[in-house]
Amino acid sequence: MSLTALAKNGAVPDHPLEDLIxxxxxxxxxxxxxGIGTAFxxxxxxxxxxxxxxxxxxMVSGIGCSGRAxxxxxxxxxxxxxxxxxxxxxxxxxxxPKLNVVVFSGDGDLFAIGxxxxxxxxxxxxxxxxxxxxxxxxxxxGGQVAATTPFLARTTTTPAGNPExxxxxxxxxxxxxxxxxxxxxxxxxxELTECIQKAMKKSGFSFVEVLGPxxxxxxxxxxxxxxxxxxxxxxxxxxxxxxxxxxxxxxFSKKVVLGEFVDKERSTxxxxxxxxxxxx
Amino acid sequence: MKPAVLTGEHYMTGDEACAEGALxxxxxxxxxxxxxxxxxxxxxxxxxxxGVGGTFIQMEDEIAAIASVLGAAWAGQKSMTATxxxxxxxxxxxxxxxxxxxxxxxxxxxxxxxxxxxxxTMGAQGDMMQVRWGSHGDYEIIALAPCSAQEIFYxxxxxxxxxxxxRTPVFVMTDEIIGHMSEKVIIPxxxxxxxxxxxxxxxxxxxxxxxxxxxxxxxxxxxxxEGYNVHVTGLTHDEKGYPVMxxxxxxxxxxxxxxxxxxxxxxxxxxxxxxxxxxEIVLVSYGISARTCLAATQQARGMGLKVGxxxxxxxxxFAEAQIxxxxxxVKGFVTVEINLGQIHLEVMRxxxxxxxxxxxxxxxxxxxxxxxxxxxxxxxxxxx
Numbered sequence: 001m002s003l004t005a006l007a008k009n010g011a012v013p014d015h016p017l018e019d020l021i022x023x024x025x026x027x028x029x030x031x032x033x034x035g036i037g038t039a040f041x042x043x044x045x046x047x048x049x050x051x052x053x054x055x056x057x058x059m060v061s062g063i064g065c066s067g068r069a070x071x072x073x074x075x076x077x078x079x080x081x082x083x084x085x086x087x088x089x090x091x092x093x094x095x096x097p098k099l100n101v102v103v104f105s106g107d108g109d110l111f112a113i114g115x116x117x118x119x120x121x122x123x124x125x126x127x128x129x130x131x132x133x134x135x136x137x138x139x140x141x142g143g144q145v146a147a148t149t150p151f152l153a154r155t156t157t158t159p160a161g162n163p164e165x166x167x168x169x170x171x172x173x174x175x176x177x178x179x180x181x182x183x184x185x186x187x188x189x190x191e192l193t194e195c196i197q198k199a200m201k202k203s204g205f206s207f208v209e210v211l212g213p214x215x216x217x218x219x220x221x222x223x224x225x226x227x228x229x230x231x232x233x234x235x236x237x238x239x240x241x242x243x244x245x246x247x248x249x250x251x252f253s254k255k256v257v258l259g260e261f262v263d264k265e266r267s268t269x270x271x272x273x274x275x276x277x278x279x280x
Numbered sequence: 281m282k283p284a285v286l287t288g289e290h291y292m293t294g295d296e297a298c299a300e301g302a303l304x305x306x307x308x309x310x311x312x313x314x315x316x317x318x319x320x321x322x323x324x325x326x327x328x329x330x331g332v333g334g335t336f337i338q339m340e341d342e343i344a345a346i347a348s349v350l351g352a353a354w355a356g357q358k359s360m361t362a363t364x365x366x367x368x369x370x371x372x373x374x375x376x377x378x379x380x381x382x383x384x385x386x387x388x389x390x391x392x393x394x395x396x397x398x399x400x401t402m403g404a405q406g407d408m409m410q411v412r413w414g415s416h417g418d419y420e421i422i423a424l425a426p427c428s429a430q431e432i433f434y435x436x437x438x439x440x441x442x443x444x445x446x447r448t449p450v451f452v453m454t455d456e457i458i459g460h461m462s463e464k465v466i467i468p469x470x471x472x473x474x475x476x477x478x479x480x481x482x483x484x485x486x487x488x489x490x491x492x493x494x495x496x497x498x499x500x501x502x503x504x505x506e507g508y509n510v511h512v513t514g515l516t517h518d519e520k521g522y523p524v525m526x527x528x529x530x531x532x533x534x535x536x537x538x539x540x541x542x543x544x545x546x547x548x549x550x551x552x553x554x555x556x557x558x559x560e561i562v563l564v565s566y567g568i569s570a571r572t573c574l575a576a577t578q579q580a581r582g583m584g585l586k587v588g589x590x591x592x593x594x595x596x597x598f599a600e601a602q603i604x605x606x607x608x609x610v611k612g613f614v615t616v617e618i619n620l621g622q623i624h625l626e627v628m629r630x631x632x633x634x635x636x637x638x639x640x641x642x643x644x645x646x647x648x649x650x651x652x653x654x655x656x657x658x659x660x661x662x663x664x
Contacts, residue, residue: 022511025522058504060351071511071523076504078354079513079523081377084347087311087339091348092504094335095309095355099505120340277330 020044020054022074029068031139033219033226035212038186039133040069042210043104046196047075057100057200060089062114065140065214066106066133083114086121089128097270100200101127107134111167112147122176122205126269129199129206132169134250135214143217150251154221169209170261171245179204181262183248185211185233188258195260204268211250284332285470294458295320295362297429297465298388299328301436302360304467306475307386308334309359311348313341313367316400317456318390321362342367346374346387353383354512356503358440358477362388364456365398368407369414375449376415377514379537382491382499384443384478386436388452390459393618393644403456404644405567405618409625411451412596418534420541422548423451423596425566429463435593441476442548446540447498453595455618457568457647481508490521491533497540541597550593551602555581559588561661562606564627565616566592569648573616576653587657595623603630611661612636616653618644636660 015021021044030036047057054075061070063082070077080088089101103110110118110132121128137155138144145155145162148169152161173181180202184192192210199206213219213229224232236252241259248257267275284303292300299321302310310329312322326336335352339345345361352359363371368389378385389411393404411423422442426435436452443450481488481500490510491499499519502508515523516530541548554577556562561580565573570591580587590606592599603613603626612635615624624639631637638660640653 022522055507056505071513074509076354076509077511078351079511079515080347080350081373081514084343084374087344087347088351090337090339090344091309091311091351091353091359092355093351094337094348095352095357095359096503096505099355116340117344120344273330273335277326277336 017041017044017048020047020074022072025072028072030065031216033213033215034065035135035186035210035214036066036069036133038189039131039192039210039212040072040104042189042193043102043131043196044073045193046200049193050197050200052100052200056098057102058092060085060092060101060103062105062109064106064109064138066104067109069104083109084117085109086114086117086128086130090121090126093126093128094270101129102200103128103130105132106139107132107136107148107169108138108146111169115147119172119176122173122178122207124269125177125179125204125266127203127205129196129208131196131208131210133210133212134169135212135218137214137218139214139217143214143221148250155218166250168245168249170207170248173207174245174262177205177266178207178262179264179266180206182260183209183211183258185237185258187230187233204266211256281331282328283470285473286467287469288467290465290467291462292429292465293320293460293462294429294432294454295390295460296324297433298362298436298452298454299324300465300467301433302386302440303328303332304433304470304473305358305437305440307358307360307440308332309349309352309357310334310336311339311345311352311359311361312336313339313345313363315364315367317392317459318362318364318367318388320459321388321390342370343374346371349385350374350378350383353385354504358384358444360386360388362390364390364392365394365407366396368410372414376417376419378449379415379419379421380514381512382447382501382537383449384447384501385449386439386443386452387449388436388454391453391455399645401456402645403568403618403647405455405569406622406644408453408595408617408619408622411453418538420538421449421451421596422446422541422594423453424593425453425595426458427567427570427591428458429461430465432458433465433467437473437475441474444476444478445498446544447478447501448541453567455568489519491517491536492519493536493540497536497543545597545601548594548597549599551599552591552593554589554591556588556590556606558586560586560611561588561657562610562613563587563589563616563653564592564603564613564623565589566595566623569616569618572648572650572653576650579650579654580657585657592623598626598630600630603627604632607631607634610635612638614638614640614653614656614660616640616648618642618648
């Protein structure tokens with residue numbers, strides 16, 4: 001029986017992530033063709049698959065379209081100020097180290113206004129899982145240039161094309177000391193879900209970049225339809241685990257490298273604090 | 281290992297007394313960033329917190345410091361930060377988040393002269409309006425102003441108690457002068473220190489409403505990980521905590537945030553009266569300038585002038601009713617503060633034009649001397 005027929009019978013099966021979604025807040029705000037929902041679903045699937053006690057998992061978001069994720073997850077969830085999800089999450093984790101804290105936010109929030117917090121959290125290796133939905137622009141405010149917008153791309157604040165160079169996010173994470181770094185697109189949901197699960201189970205600072213389309217704001221101004229963006233994700237990407245982090249620019253005129261780039265061990269901020277400071 | 285409550289007689293700075301007060305109150309998290317003249321509070325907490333099971337972290341800036349304090353508060357800890365002028369300015373957005381999400385926390389501002397970098401090593405009382413209005417929008421906060429190292433110890437405890445009782449950020453507004461001054465501080469036995477904790481929710485977890493107020497206007501508050509699946513947002517929200525973009529939701533949320541403070545003024549406002557019974561001229565002051573006024577009051581009385589002194593211990597919410605009542609029977613007010621007239625404006629507003637209100641203040645960097653206060657009294661209220 002089709003879903004429509006089931007619905008008519010009043011017997012709609014539960015969504016497989018029903019128990020993790022605040023269904024009383026649906027419909028969500030994300031536009032048709034947006035990639036955030038897919039990344040969000042991958043994140044929730046990873047939480048379920050991880051076997052981690054769901055009651056200990058918290059989600060912290062900043063501001064922006066991806067920042068709304070915290071509002072839809074049926075867990076302790078915090079929608080904080082613009083750019084400050086990571087320091088808020090740092091306090092949450094230090095206040096109760098038993099919590100499993102996931103930061104889910106966008107590229108503008110995490111890497112422009114919040115960029116300083118990202119590198120310091122990675123440096124001190126605080127045990128957080130940071131998931132960045134990178135849609136190459138500020139979507140919520142209507143499509144302005146971001147720290148991730150490709151060179152020469154058009155946005156509402158770069159009408160003649162972006163004169164600046166974007167960040168290579170995995171390189172930044174690697175350089176700052178993250179112990180786990182991966183990148184996927186929303187087309188690679190299986191790999192993405194697996195990597196988020198690994199990132200969550202890994203102690204230390206984990207970072208997963210998810211490339212997702214923003215057809216309404218970024219795609220429209222760069223003559224890229226939703227399906228074309230997904231085709232780029234399929235045809236113009238290459239999976240290369242442990243790739244050199246300097247080779248990870250997002251430039252779809254060349255191949256964009258996906259995969260798992262860092263998976264190393266390093267004492268966490270809390271382990272080092274306990275060892276160093278508690279024995280005085 | 282030293283206990284959280286260092287019972288005994290000590291000689292310590294105001295900054296150290298602040299840290300000891302926080303520990304005695306049960307504070308277990310400090311997120312800070314160095315800044316003169318508040319750094320000693322962070323230093324002292326970094327040394328003491330690990331020994332009592334707490335955590336100190338020096339964040340990458342003051343924005344991160346206050347954000348971490350809010351995170352730790354939702355993890356269930358009593359948490360705090362301490363800063364001064366420039367750092368206080370940086371914290372403002374997240375102070376708004378704390379007010380909006382009704383997050384208990386304590387922020388200490390050891391004031392120095394501003395604006396901008398100003399006089400980092402020299403005291404002032406120039407952030408008294410900023411603490412009230414610094415973050416955007418209408419909201420209420422509580423601010424206290426201690427006048428000695430001993431009082432910083434006690435008021436830091438009171439600040440934590442008020443923040444837990446009312447689920448609100450509470451500010452301890454000290455200044456460089458008392459922050460760096462060493463004085464005798466007596467710390468009582470632990471069982472004589474009253475500490476409060478935020479009310480915990482009861483009943484079914486799935487029906488819990490994060491912002492449904494109890495009898496005193498304050499909603500119980502669970503910690504993350506306790507199974508309540510709370511949603512905490514700086515967007516305008518309903519009692520469940522869910523964002524609602526409407527005029528009605530804004531009205532309800534703001535009414536609740538304001539009412540829990542303004543509906544409990546008698547519990548929150550603390551003042552101290554000195555020779556007010558027969559006073560004709562009333563000095564109004566707080567913090568370090570209160571000590572100037574105590575001396576000035578004594579000297580004025582020695583000269584036969586009927587001068588009294590109202591010391592504000594709670595600055596915000598403002599002791600409007602007390603000023604109003606005095607305005608009915610005195611000849612005038614003189615507000616003494618190390619700024620160009622901030623609380624002075626509140627005194628004027630509360631006196632409602634009934635009697636003249638004068639200011640003894642300056643641009644900051646040093647204390648006000650009793651002589652300056654006496655000169656103003658003589659000039660403004662000449663003897664017949």
